[in-house]
Amino acid sequence: MTQESEARKRRGSGRATIHDVARAAGVGSITVSRYFKQPAQVSAALSLRIAAAVKSLNYLPNLAAGGLASTHARIVGMVIPNISGPIFAHTIQSFSDVLSAHGYQLLLASSYFSVEQEEAAVRTFLGWSPAALVVTGQYHTRATVQLLNTANIPVVETWDYQPRRKYMQVGFSHYEVGQQAARYLLKKGYKRIAFAQNSVAGDESAIDRRDGYADIMREAGLEPWFFLPTAATPFDAGKQAMETLAMRKRHAAEAIIFANDNLAASAILAGQRAGIRMPEQCAIVGFGDYAMSSMLLPSLTTIRPPAKEIGEIAAMRILESLGEIPASKNVQRLNLLQCELLERESA
């Protein structure tokens, strides 16, 4: 009875607050706050009493209140094209792991390659007063840029790298990846090299890769050859590319660079079924190094993006900006990552 009769507050979660702990420990509430944030500044005697009170009351700090009071919550928002895609998940995973090791939480949203959805996500995230924000790529709406600029917090663009951008960038040059693939095939002696694009609208990075390919072709005195599938799903699009480019009677493609491994994989399956010898009759190069790529027959030659590294390094840069860890030198160079061309059987 008596313990229940304590005048209950009109609102509130009913959970113990920092004041309850302070009262139980016989200290000021600010000391409890320090006990969590700057333990070194609290004497051993008080620390002990506070620890006991915390335990007996099952105290859990209210992070929202803390964030409100300190104007920035220990939260970082991340907008990624899609969570369940074969590659971005690794970035999310490593990013989240590094952050949570330092007491920051990940707030996640997906844009499905739509800059408008990205804008909506950024807008919502800012409502949480996040400590930092991560977006994918360098293509955003005007309003997103405006929001990012006025937010006055660290912003990182991942999965791309362009010189002289305003925000921190952690990624690689898609343009150079396109060049890399084209050079590789040219060196192998292929001439009739096509580039099969993605039917997903909004994947601007794939366009950059295509342009890198095109420029290398022109340098070599060859005409770039673009194929834009009309099929909706990657599976159908890859098949369509294979049928259109490699199975034509005259002037068939000797090699095809695909916008990603999904397309390339379905092309290999289609080719296999049609009895096309790969790479002799048609060489295939992908992008992404998805899990299945090494298991195909022929195994897929592809370019591996540093997905996990991107997440890790982005998190580190943010923690540096936030003063959580000492700053690295030569950040500029560290942020520009390299992709690896994995030479397998298909090219």
Place this chain on the structure above:
Amino acid sequence: MTQESEARKRRGSGRATIHDVARAAGVGSITVSRYFKQPAQVSAALSLRIAAAVKSLNYLPNLAAGGLASTHARIVGMVIPNISGPIFAHTIQSFSDVLSAHGYQLLLASSYFSVEQEEAAVRTFLGWSPAALVVTGQYHTRATVQLLNTANIPVVETWDYQPRRKYMQVGFSHYEVGQQAARYLLKKGYKRIAFAQNSVAGDESAIDRRDGYADIMREAGLEPWFFLPTAATPFDAGKQAMETLAMRKRHAAEAIIFANDNLAASAILAGQRAGIRMPEQCAIVGFGDYAMSSMLLPSLTTIRPPAKEIGEIAAMRILESLGEIPASKNVQRLNLLQCELLERESA
């Protein structure tokens, strides 16, 4: 000068607040709050003025403050074994999509199949006063259960289903999946059927599947045959299982059920290299239906878990509990999902 000379607050983000909007619109701040939360309760005239003020001030609601005042933030925490895994990502994606359509944000953490890491994540999440919490599976630490119980918010366990659990469950019975695989192979006439486990510690669900398999074997008067790989990576473990079980001289396995498709895939590759005819010499069944499974040679017969559906339905149940959408009937039955056995070439 004059516009800058407005006495600046000592603290704060510098962003416009609800009071700024109220002043600009000539209304009380609570009316602005209502304008966002219950637009129907605000007259058209005031709504117009508020809308203008919001726009001109670039007002963005501070969600942390709102969450603090209303004791529950529009946030839902989700703990998942791993984000970058081949199947959970789909659950995350669909869960996040449904939630964000209703103005809830996803706070994500991974446990790596460790109940201790799960506990830590739950603890942190609770600090945000989330509207609801989602965990994976039914195995938790005592402290986690305690936290979940006292949190007094909707809790959903995903990726599993056991009768008479305390929390809402959205998933399927791993035990029945194990039974399903065993029955399928027995029906095909296989007798010497082994189960290759996962070397990842903490994957309790895989144990449930194994037990389902074992019981069906016993029912059929056959001895269950467990193989526990020592190899660390799934790739090596699958290969090891194949070599140990199917390539032995005498009494080799006629069929192997693998704890997941990663193991099964590497087994198929190893078998292929060793010239083992599948399924004639050894049939293979996986679990998960990962992206590469249909691309293998032979394509992998596997059991597809309803990953996307789990995320969707979990989100719906939460939104129902929160009163955001009308409640469904027969929730009990709806939450028990079925896995589909995909009959392909390997078994």
Place this chain on the structure above:
DNA sequence: TTGTATGCGTTATCAG
């Protein structure tokens, strides 16, 4: 090292 007063931006309560 510790404590007091006050503000963070919003919503619940209650009154018009």
Place this chain on the structure above:
DNA sequence: CTGATAACGCATACAA
């Protein structure tokens, strides 16, 4: 339909 006031739980500024 609208508004004044007081929480929400914590951290900053400043003082002791």
